[in-house]
Amino acid sequence: MLITLVQSVSACANVTLPTVAPKIAQALGVDASWIGYQVSLLFGCAVLSATFGGGMVSRLGPARTGQVAALLSIAGMALAAVPMLLTMALSTVLCGFALGLVNPGAAQVIVRFTPLKHRNLIFSIKQSGVPAGGVLVGLTAPLIAVSLGWQWSVLPAIAVAFCVLLLMQWVHPVWDSERNREAKLFGTRSGGIGMVWARPALRWLALSGFWFAFIQRSLLTFLVSYLYLVAGYSLIEAGALLALYQAAGGLARPMWGIVADRLSGPPVLIGLSLCTITTCLALFWLDATWPPAVVSAIIAVLGATSYGWNGVYHAEATRISPPREIATLTAGTSSFAYSGVLAGPALFALGYQASGSYPAMFGSLAGAGALGLGCLLLAIRHARLAPPVA
Secondary structure: OHHHHHHHHHHHHHHHHHHOHHHHHHHHOOOHHHHHHHHHHHHHHHHHHHHOHHHHHHHHOHHHHHHHHHHHHHHHHHHHOOOOHHHHHHHHHHHHHHHHOHHHHHHHHHHHHOOHHHHHHHHHHHHOHHHHHHHHHHHHHHHHHHHOOHHHHHHHHHHHHHHHHHHHHHHHHHHOOOOOOOOOOOOOOOOOHHHHHOOHHHHHHHHHHHHHHHHHHHHHHHHHHHHHHOOOOOHHHHHHHHHHHHHHHHHHHHHHHHHHHHHOHHHHHHHHHHHHHHHHHHHHOOOOOOOHHHHHHHHHHHHHHHOOOHHHHHHHHHHOOOHHHHHHHHHHHHHHHHHHHHHHHHHHHHHHHHHOOHHHHHHHHHHHHHHHHHHHHHHHHHHHHOOOOO
């Protein structure tokens, strides 16, 4: 459960600003769509930190690496409360570096202590920490922003990070018992990206993760603004629907993990891809006349699918990776996913500024889903052709 809480730290830190984006944009005198560039900067920094995440885990251990991530998140969220573009940028850099350190250590702990037959489930439970943190922020940050001011909306993220900082000290003796003090702190220059690219099955799986993350983060970044500016919802109502999106994903992730442990991961990922494509197309037609119950149902299904893939994806990546290279290869596959998050909001923002249409941009995410499905099918083909992992 502590690994799940660690995932919540990164979620709280990277979801807080998009959740109250209209209020921040108003205070800083910029358009709300600019939050897309903030998110891309955050995940660009995550890509950089993920390149040395595997080396840091080997040198310091998963617990110490988690504490470094928690400290960076606390500092970043504190800076986010200062209403200046410069401090917002510095906040984004710190939170981005924290985010890139989370997955390699968690993967090493799970592979070390979890039987193979339950690995999809445990990875999915671990990944449920992301929507859990998002739900916490979605329910509290808009309410705090409206009642106390948007600067105070960072408090939930800081509180979660502080809890992780303390709890990691408790598990440090066990989790970090196999750390290698001679390991290079910054690992290999490519941080596993080159190693992933050299393995066709992992390469195509990582590229599918790029597109799935592209969709997920675009939805997380712009759903509140879309509902608030186009569909006529209040900021609190839109925040609650964002929380529903994340709650559906959080509840679905363990369920997909159980199904994947029974059927294997690839069929589950294919099904989630098809459902994501369908529900993204539904958002193209959304307007203020739609009944709230229908909108809620669509967002719940979209959350369960476009936000439910992560655990099965990470479990599948470890399944086809050599055991001694889990941390490094997890950092590499995470870099591809973070790159999708980096590209998604920025391209979405550019597309919106060119078209002036949120519905068109949400509909275009179905095309990204089709690309992700194509990459996934190629990964499955190469995995079948590859020799067993030693």
